[in-house]
Amino acid sequence: MTPSRFPFRLSAGALKGAALAMLAGATLATQPATAQNFERPVRLVVPFAPGGTSDILARLIGPKLSAAIGQPVVIENKPGAAGNLGADAVAKAPADGHTLLLMDVGSLATAPSLFSDLTYDPAKDLAPVSMVMFGPYVLAVHESVPAKTAQELIAYAKANPNKLAIANSGVGAANHITAVQMAKELGITWKNVPYKGGAAASRAVVSGESGVIINGSTATLPFVSNKQLVGLAVTGEERVAGLPTFKEAGLPGGDAGTWQGILTRAGTPPAMVARLNAEIGKILETPDIKAKIAEQGGVVRTGTPAEFSTWLKDATTRWGGIIKEAGIKGS
Incomplete structure (x- = not known):
């Protein structure tokens, strides 16, 4: 015999409570989708002057990201302090995914060891979104x-x-x-x-x-x-x-290079970070973008936010040791 879907009667109060619970569940179910929506223009901060690797990549990615999210992507060059001026601006932006940072993430890995007066913590204040390329x-x-x-x-x-x-x-x-x-x-x-x-x-x-x-x-x-x-x-x-x-x-350092990545403010909803990661990944796999990066000697590098986070932690430890041994100080 097929069991009854409701083998017992619910009181009026219980029915009301069940209805409220269902409504709450439906509301929660819609939150991730809502969290992925872009409601205004997105700032893509490049913490270096125009014309460098990060700036070139931003101008390649920006228009395609704009088309994907249905909002303008405004590229903002904010040079100074080895990239820390722009990174600090993103670290203090609202945690809603509408402010992004594109830079040589090696600079983020070296910053904690170089600057005793750093005004942000790369590990705590920024959320990795996606690697972009290795050049x-x-x-x-x-x-x-x-x-x-x-x-x-x-x-x-x-x-x-x-x-x-x-x-x-x-x-x-x-x-x-x-x-x-x-x-x-x-x-x-x-x-x-x-x-x-x-x-x-x-x-x-x-x-x-x-x-x-x-x-x-x-x-x-x-x-x-x-x-x-x-x-x-x-x-x-x-x-x-x-x-x-x-x-x-006959030179040492053959594994060195520029690792470019995109980050946003820490605390940004995971659904928004996942949406950005997915869209950027699709953009980087388009034939025209891959070809333009390859023409200039670069190789597309993507991956998950977690993989990017692990890379950044490892690089911070490794390069921090080199900086300490060489006695390099930021200014």
Whole structure:
């Protein structure tokens, strides 16, 4: 015999209570969907000057994200303090997913070890959304530097201690740490000169203000292609634009590079973070975006917010040790 769906009678009070419970359950069931909706324009903060890797990626992703969420995506360049000015702005924004941060997340990993007066905590105040890409670093020089290969650059640097100025994206930026570590392992000394982002650093070497740069391929390869810089080598496992890998060129630090990611304010509803992660993942897998990133030596890297969080924790520990050993201090 088929059991009755309601094997006992409910009193009027119980029926009312059941109805209220069902209504509450229905309300809760709609909350995740509501939490995923975008109600106004989204700010996509790039904490570096226009023209760098993060800025280029933001302008590739922004229009497609706007189409996906049905709201304008406004890109806001907020350079300063090795990316910390912009990161702090996002860390203090409303936790509703309408303010995003796109940057070289290596800078977030180094910030706690560099700045004793940091006004935000990357681990507590920001929520990872999605990795975006990995871009190899390009080692390049101004044409006035008497070096056409990496080994010639090393020989020149050893013969002329502290004569070469190497540009970076800011004190404590990942390319700054890479340059410090490389100099230590090669037994050379050069002057590390900070700029407000990779684009400004690249332009400084193009103009001859600084002589050397290690910087993301997206922002640097165009200058090599246009013969405004002399490319010597690239990090990673594969040649890019015909340049030898660091390993082939006899250089340490071949696994270094720029890791770009998107974060939002901590406390943002998980459903909103999941929606952003899904939309960004779809965008990065579109053929035109993958092709544009590949053209500039980059490789799309996505993944879950949890995987991104683990990466950030590991990088913070690893690079923190290098910073402490080298005695680097933020300014």
